[in-house]
Amino acid sequence: HNELNQALQSDEVWYSFELFPPKTERGRENLRIKLNQLAELEPLIVDITWGAGGSSNTTSLRICKRAQQLHGLNTMLHLTCVSMTREELKQVLQSAKEKGIQNILALRGDIPKGGKKVDNGLNHAVDLVKFIRSLHEDYFGICVAGYPEVHEEAESPEKDLFYLKQKVDAGADMIISQMFFDPKIFLDFKNKCREIGIKCPIIPGIMPIMSYSGFTRMTKFTTVNVPKEITEELEKIKDDKIKVIDFGVNTCVKMCKELIKEGVEGIHIYCLNQFRPVERIIKGLSLRSSRYRRPYPWRRSTIQKRRG
Numbered sequence: 001h002n003e004l005n006q007a008l009q010s011d012e013v014w015y016s017f018e019l020f021p022p023k024t025e026r027g028r029e030n031l032r033i034k035l036n037q038l039a040e041l042e043p044l045i046v047d048i049t050w051g052a053g054g055s056s057n058t059t060s061l062r063i064c065k066r067a068q069q070l071h072g073l074n075t076m077l078h079l080t081c082v083s084m085t086r087e088e089l090k091q092v093l094q095s096a097k098e099k100g101i102q103n104i105l106a107l108r109g110d111i112p113k114g115g116k117k118v119d120n121g122l123n124h125a126v127d128l129v130k131f132i133r134s135l136h137e138d139y140f141g142i143c144v145a146g147y148p149e150v151h152e153e154a155e156s157p158e159k160d161l162f163y164l165k166q167k168v169d170a171g172a173d174m175i176i177s178q179m180f181f182d183p184k185i186f187l188d189f190k191n192k193c194r195e196i197g198i199k200c201p202i203i204p205g206i207m208p209i210m211s212y213s214g215f216t217r218m219t220k221f222t223t224v225n226v227p228k229e230i231t232e233e234l235e236k237i238k239d240d241k242i243k244v245i246d247f248g249v250n251t252c253v254k255m256c257k258e259l260i261k262e263g264v265e266g267i268h269i270y271c272l273n274q275f276r277p278v279e280r281i282i283k284g285l286s287l288r289s290s291r292y293r294r295p296y297p298w299r300r301s302t303i304q305k306r307r308g
């Protein structure tokens, strides 16, 4: 108990790891190995993404269960509402509860190609936050997504922030950001959130560059701004896989150091089901195990306790 209390009182930066459900048997085998290794780094939480198309959803639940039962990790299940009926959402939440999952990242998701909206469904993440709270009160810790560079469908940057605040007011405990590659963009976003009265933790989502092709593919589909220094350096080394990984790790460590200096409470790493680069980042930042920060340092009760 002492150890746990000490950790909750401490201002040490914690880290969480995001993984995705693999589609192939080879991918599943890889994830079993990587999860085992990642667990050794003792993250505060491991979260598993959710396919808005529905194909891998039982896998997401299964991975969460495995991470908890086999590795003793605390987990967060991503859940999208846009193409699911209320009854389906209710069943997933019940199943998550039965599996001991205590945190949900409540998302709208994108309607998959060929998919359609469901009748009487939930249209925005805020509706899902309300839905979860109405069914399960405070049982789940709820996180929501925030966009430092504004969500692509937003009516305006101000409206995007306004809706983000609605999600928090509806009961979300914490915001995790979309990836970005310029710390200043995240810090400006965080300030703007504070200006409109968002008080909960706002955690940077960090995407380490792990391969040239993966990185260019990912950034092409989003509106994320990549600083010129990064693109120029990557172009020079793009044919050398090892150099790209080294560069990705170093860039990530540099960026996180800057964010930690500016007072972020935690770092959320999009691990892409990899281990080595993630390990190097955690070691490069000299971050200590987040294990004893469990279960939820962002929950209101815990935050109140920390503030004494």
Ligand code: FAD
Pocket: 048, 049, 050, 051, 052, 078, 079, 080, 105, 106, 107, 108, 109, 110, 123, 124, 125, 126, 145, 146, 151, 152, 153, 154, 155, 159, 160, 161, 163, 167, 176, 177, 178, 179, 205
């Ligand atoms: P919302 O908060 O509903 O916002 C969507 C858009 O609608 C925004 O433009 C917003 O300004 C606007 N809006 C919000 N509320 C209202 C309202 N009440 N009235 C009118 N307009 C409104 N996708 C997946 O499919 N699976 C995942 O596991 C997944 N994980 C993610 C994790 C993180 C950390 C992030 C940042 C994103 C993730 N996504 C995931 C992507 C996400 O589903 C998409 O970005 C989606 O387009 C928006 O989801 P949202 O929850 O932010 O939506």
